[in-house]
Amino acid sequence: MTTWLVTGGAGFIGGNFVLDAVRRGIRVVNLDALTYAGNLDTLSALEGHPGHVFVQGDIGDADVVARLLAEHRPDAVINFAAESHVDRSIDGPAAFVQTNVVGTLSLLKRTRDYWRSLEGEARDAFRFLHVSTDEVYGTLGETGKFTETTPYAPNSPYSASKAASDHLVRAFHHTYGLPVLTTNCSNNYGPYQFPEKLIPLIVARALAGEALPVYGDGRNVRDWLYVGDHCSAIARVLEAGRVGETYNVGGDAERENIEVVRAICRLLDARRPLADGRARESLITFVADRPGHDRRYAIDASKLKGELGWAPTVTFEQGIERTVDWYLDNQAWVNRVLDGSYRLERIGQA
Numbered sequence: 647m648t649t650w651l652v653t654g655g656a657g658f659i660g661g662n663f664v665l666d667a668v669r670r671g672i673r674v675v676n677l678d679a680l681t682y683a684g685n686l687d688t689l690s691a692l693e694g695h696p697g698h699v700f701v702q703g704d705i706g707d708a709d710v711v712a713r714l715l716a717e718h719r720p721d722a723v724i725n726f727a728a729e730s731h732v733d734r735s736i737d738g739p740a741a742f743v744q745t746n747v748v749g750t751l752s753l754l755k756r757t758r759d760y761w762r763s764l765e766g767e768a769r770d771a772f773r774f775l776h777v778s779t780d781e782v783y784g785t786l787g788e789t790g791k792f793t794e795t796t797p798y799a800p801n802s803p804y805s806a807s808k809a810a811s812d813h814l815v816r817a818f819h820h821t822y823g824l825p826v827l828t829t830n831c832s833n834n835y836g837p838y839q840f841p842e843k844l845i846p847l848i849v850a851r852a853l854a855g856e857a858l859p860v861y862g863d864g865r866n867v868r869d870w871l872y873v874g875d876h877c878s879a880i881a882r883v884l885e886a887g888r889v890g891e892t893y894n895v896g897g898d899a900e901r902e903n904i905e906v907v908r909a910i911c912r913l914l915d916a917r918r919p920l921a922d923g924r925a926r927e928s929l930i931t932f933v934a935d936r937p938g939h940d941r942r943y944a945i946d947a948s949k950l951k952g953e954l955g956w957a958p959t960v961t962f963e964q965g966i967e968r969t970v971d972w973y974l975d976n977q978a979w980v981n982r983v984l985d986g987s988y989r990l991e992r993i994g995q996a
């Protein structure tokens with residue numbers, strides 16, 4: 647039976663990935679520190695499931711990681727654990743360096759030691775997959791796309807910390823031979839995303855009939871990928887990616903932030919009209935831009951598509967509808983994850 651050590655598997659993407667992996671018969675050991683962004687509620691469907699072992703702990707805790715590796719003998723380590731919100735990295739960059747850089751380094755060291763202890767087939771087949779972001783490449787103008795050879799130029803403390811972790815992963819391959827893979831993905835959306843990120847934040851505020859804050863002129867462009875498609879890309883890279891390579895993952899769904907917000911308004915107006923009959927677009931409020939806000943990201947995923955035959959299966963229109971419906975159906979989840987420490991307020995203004 648295949649066993650994976652997944653870190654950050656109580657977060658948004660990691661949670662979706664774990665749910666899918668366990669359903670596919672993979673045994674998952676899930677190491678997550680349960681920061682504000684990690685929620686066991688996301689994994690409630692797996693309660694008591696023999697294919698899922700949850701361990702609360704830090705990727706930077708060398709003893710815990712060494713114990714889990716020795717005890718469970720995983721075939722792969724998949725690293726989702728991170729501080730992931732750009733606005734929070736503006737207010738407090740140190741936590742990002744601690745988890746994303748120092749924590750990843752510690753995880754790499756323990757994984758290298760474990761991998762060295764393996765023999766034959768198990769050693770050959772072992773993989774360390776690092777989940778990263780397109781934000782490491784910096785910002786684009788009106789045209790062009792990020793490829794795997796675009797030079798790194800991170801602009802936020804978040805992307806700088808992810809860039810550092812990507813470089814460490816690369817170095818562990820070149821220096822120690824650790825069989826690594828890295829994926830650099832565009833913006834994700836879908837079920838179980840913490841409501842501080844654009845799409846769930848706008849859904850929550852629009853549902854409540856509150857002002858909808860849009861940074862700057864709202865014309866910043868992101869390439870949106872439905873989370874299930876990101877998970878399938880990671881699984882495919884793990885299965886067939888070339889060791890030491892990086893793969894860009896994107897949804898071919900570039901949208902301006904304002905377009906995303908308008909789409910949510912239209913979907914909610916159709917499903918839950920406001921009592922006074924106003925269109926929710928009238929709630930849109932342009933607010934001061936995020937400091938250093940990257941203008942445009944776009945991903946060229948042709949390497950992943952051409953070499954490994956992956957393709958996104960959900961269009962933006964399908965995905966945003968599914969996502970809005972999921973949040974409408976799962977308000978209890980939203981209320982539980984907003985435990986009082988975060989109340990949909992503006993953060994990260996430098």
Ligand SMILES: NC(=O)c1ccc[n+]([C@@H]2O[C@H](COP(=O)([O-])OP(=O)(O)OC[C@H]3O[C@@H](n4cnc5c(N)ncnc54)[C@H](O)[C@@H]3O)[C@@H](O)[C@H]2O)c1
Pocket residue numbers: 653654655656657658659660661677678679680681682683684685703704705706725726727728729730731745749777778779780808830831832833834835840
């Ligand atoms: N969300 C996106 O659009 C996106 C896009 C590309 C790449 N990524 C990357 O994917 C990964 C997951 O992103 P997400 O959006 O699911 O993030 P998230 O913030 O929803 O989840 C992160 C998880 O990591 C856990 N965690 C944080 N610090 C930890 C530590 N020191 N030890 C163990 N666990 C820890 C948290 O408890 C949480 O469950 C991140 O590495 C992120 O950089 C995210």
